[in-house]
Each structure stands twice: as structure tokens, then as C-alpha cells.
Amino acid sequence: MSEYILALNSGSSSLKFALYDFAGEVVQRKGEGAIERIGQSVGRFWWRGDRRLDRTAAFPDLSSALKALLDLFQELGLEQLSAIGHRVVSGGPELREHCAIDEHVLQTLRASLRFAPLHLPAEIAVMEAVSQHWSKTPQFACFDTAFHRSIPELAARYPLPRNLWQEGVRKYGFHGLSYEYILTQIPTPGRTIIAHLGNGASLAAVQDGNCVDTSMGLSPTGGIVMGTRCGDLDPGVLLYLLEEKGYSANQLERILNHLSGLLGLSGLSGDMQVLLAARENDPHAAFAIDAFAYSVRKMIGCYLAVLGGADRLVFTGGIGEHAPLLRELICTPLGALGFVLDNAANQTGQRRISRSESPVEILCIPTDEDRMIAEHSYQLLRQR
Structure with missing residues (x-):
């Protein structure tokens, strides 16, 4: 039986996505796309799968962009998603493992904005908007920082007063999902x-x-x-x-x-x-x-x-x-x-x-962060 996992990678004015079909041990990429220039007078929505789409339209906000994506999946007969995975740049000191998204996770992310001020606001906004359109679909946060948990204290600690280390001022590292994928390509x-x-x-x-x-x-x-x-x-x-x-x-x-x-x-x-x-x-x-x-x-x-x-x-x-x-x-x-x-x-x-x-x-080696988001989300779904 197929289980469809949607991987989302959000920016301040764009939303990239890829859809994966998990059927036992076989994983198939069904398509990829993006909604660009969200909030501007003219945006772009493209999708490359069995069917191709490339059109311009106004997407005033993330909610309207996600509604367009939901409409596309309904047309394709793919609206029944098993899970949605989000790339999250940083969860600050408290969230450093991939996890299911609930209200506690959202609150923790809101309190961690200073750790990734360019990325987290848009990522949180997408999670909130997704819950409106796919209210019954589990969502998972996949952190770029998770891969770097193995960095030893000698490399992760700044030469600052000890209390700052205890407060979470340290090296976290990013692009972890990309690094994870590259390692799957190296025996x-x-x-x-x-x-x-x-x-x-x-x-x-x-x-x-x-x-x-x-x-x-x-x-x-x-x-x-x-x-x-x-x-x-x-x-x-x-x-x-x-x-x-x-x-x-x-x-x-x-x-x-x-x-x-x-x-x-x-x-x-x-x-x-x-x-x-x-x-x-x-x-x-x-x-x-x-x-x-x-x-x-x-x-x-x-x-x-x-x-x-x-x-x-x-x-x-x-x-x-x-x-x-x-x-x-x-x-x-x-x-x-x-x-x-x-x-x-x-x-x-x-x-x-x-x-x-x-x-x-x-x-x-070309990277594939979306694949890692989908795979982590699938594993977390199976553990529920």
C-alpha cells in the first residue's frame, strides 16, 4: 500500500515541495515543484511530475499558496497524504532531533527565532497554514541541526563565559539534511x-x-x-x-x-x-x-x-x-x-x-534534502 509523504522547504516568499510514494521498501519521487514570489503582485506555480504545470497567479499569502497546492493534488488524486515533513533550519537548544509537530514544538520554535531569524518565521507560518488545509495529516519537523549533534564540545563551544554555553550559545551547524543525504551516496x-x-x-x-x-x-x-x-x-x-x-x-x-x-x-x-x-x-x-x-x-x-x-x-x-x-x-x-x-x-x-x-x-554529488525530509517523516510516522 502506498503512503504519500510531502516534503516542504519554505522561504520568506517561496515554498518548495516534493512528493514521495513509500510502498514498502520502494520509494518513488512522484514530483516536485515550487510556488514563488508569494505576497507579490504576480507569483509563479510550477510542478513537474506525471503532469506538468507552470502558471502565473497572485498568491497573497502562504494560505493561498497551500490552497493552490491542495487543489493540484486533488486534481491528481493525491490529496490523501500520510504525512507532511518540514525542513526546519534550527530548533534552538531544545529541539535537536527530528520530531512530530505539536503545540509544544510550535511554542518552542517561536521562542527560538534568534537562532535562525531569516528562516524560522516562514517555517513556522507554513506549519500553521498547513494545519488549516491538512488538519488531520501528521506533520514532522526535520532539523538541519540534528546531523551536527555529534560535534564534540571542543569544537562546539565558544570561548565565552560558561553561563552562555549553558544558555545554548554554541555551534549548532546547518545544512544537515544535505550532509545526511551525501553520506548515503558514499559507501x-x-x-x-x-x-x-x-x-x-x-x-x-x-x-x-x-x-x-x-x-x-x-x-x-x-x-x-x-x-x-x-x-x-x-x-x-x-x-x-x-x-x-x-x-x-x-x-x-x-x-x-x-x-x-x-x-x-x-x-x-x-x-x-x-x-x-x-x-x-x-x-x-x-x-x-x-x-x-x-x-x-x-x-x-x-x-x-x-x-x-x-x-x-x-x-x-x-x-x-x-x-x-x-x-x-x-x-x-x-x-x-x-x-x-x-x-x-x-x-x-x-x-x-x-x-x-x-x-x-x-x-x-547532487544533494536531495527533500528525500531526507520524506524518509525521516516516514520513519517517525511508523513509530507513532
Whole structure:
């Protein structure tokens, strides 16, 4: 008997989704889609499955977007969902395991907004809207932070007063669902460095399947250079902006999360595709690209030290999977450390992009966070 699981990945103005059919040991992806530009005058709704849909319409809020999705599933005869799984970036210090969503979980998430202010408000809003349209369907929260529970205290703890650690100020890590999926594609993880590179980007050091360190910390703002997020900063920069420039907390948040990273460095865009297209004629775009590659290389060097070497490096995420130039800029200077790129394989997007004699295997593997959301939700459903 088939059990349909809907995986939801929500943003501030978009809702991505994928539908999976669980029939015993066989799992089939029935389709995927997105509702984009929610709250704007003209939105877009697309679906790719046995039937394809791509249309424009106004979606004033999340409730109207979910109603459109429900209508589609009714047309397809798929409205009887067994469960709905949500990607949740962070549950703060209290929620670090995938779980069923109830009022207590919602209250805890509302109290944890500071741990992921860019993501949690929209994620909570979707959970609440889903309960209106699928009131009898169980919902499950799948946390990006769950994968990183294995990080030892030595790596997770900041050198701050002890009471802050006890209050939950620590490294949580993110992109955990992506890292989980990548490990399902590697038979023997050994010492693996995974680079999830997209608009939001992070790296993880994995030892025998367990995360031992990761670049993002308390929130998804830290770590390497990202599309519009700054990554790691000297805390003195923040004190300077507060004391000398008179910035408020809201102004700081806007700078750190929305105006920095590739956008801040280039003055053009936080979108890597735009920067790559402008690279030849715009020195600021070229500089931003080089800065991104440099920050990734530095983190790889850190994790070589953490792991005592590496058996493989895996690229994933939108940039990691689709930008061969970035992979080249990252790996070529690391040749003396055992990362020997096969330029032809890299340009054509092969799974293995290192030369046969390379001491470190370099792979490019598409991620599938939706699959992990669906699988965790299915397992939690079976445990009820």
C-alpha cells in the first residue's frame, strides 16, 4: 500500500515541495515543484511530475499558496497524504532531533527565532497554514541541526563565559539534511570534507559518518563567504559599527545577512551566476568570486587539520554542483595537499572529478534534502 509523504522547504516568499510514494521498501519521487514570489503582485506555480504545470497567479499569502497546492493534488488524486515533513533550519537548544509537530514544538520554535531569524518565521507560518488545509495529516519537523549533534564540545563551544554555553550559545551547524543525504551516496565515508555551496554555504568535517566540525555556528550567518551573508567576522567589527557608527541591532542584522558576502564584495549581486557572467569585464565581480573560493579553501585546510588528512572532498549545492570554475579555483591551489583535479571531468560535471592518481578523491554529488525530509517523516510516522 502506498503512503504519500510531502516534503516542504519554505522561504520568506517561496515554498518548495516534493512528493514521495513509500510502498514498502520502494520509494518513488512522484514530483516536485515550487510556488514563488508569494505576497507579490504576480507569483509563479510550477510542478513537474506525471503532469506538468507552470502558471502565473497572485498568491497573497502562504494560505493561498497551500490552497493552490491542495487543489493540484486533488486534481491528481493525491490529496490523501500520510504525512507532511518540514525542513526546519534550527530548533534552538531544545529541539535537536527530528520530531512530530505539536503545540509544544510550535511554542518552542517561536521562542527560538534568534537562532535562525531569516528562516524560522516562514517555517513556522507554513506549519500553521498547513494545519488549516491538512488538519488531520501528521506533520514532522526535520532539523538541519540534528546531523551536527555529534560535534564534540571542543569544537562546539565558544570561548565565552560558561553561563552562555549553558544558555545554548554554541555551534549548532546547518545544512544537515544535505550532509545526511551525501553520506548515503558514499559507501565508506572515512575522512570526508563536504562543501555545500549555494547562496547559503557551509562545509562539514565528517569522520566515519559522524560530523566532528562544521563552518556555520550559532546561526546560519557564520562561516565562509556567502551570497549576501558575511560569514565569520572579527567581533571588533561589530563593536566598531555599534559604537562608532551608531548602528542599531536591526541595521546590523541587515548588513550581516542581506548586504554582505558576494553582494557586498562585488557591489553587483549575491548571485554567483551573475558574477560569473560579469567576471571578465568587472574586477569587483572577479574579486568576489576569488574571495569565495579563498574562504572555502581556508576551511578545507582547517578540516584537513581536524581530520588528520582527508580521503575525499565532496561538492554539492547549487554552486558546488553547477560551477566548474569555482571547483577549479578551490582545488587547484590545493594540489600539493593531495587534491588533484581532472579538468576534463570537472568541466563535464562527472561524479568523480579528481585524477586517478589523486591522493584525495574529489566528487561532485547532487544533494536531495527533500528525500531526507520524506524518509525521516516516514520513519517517525511508523513509530507513532
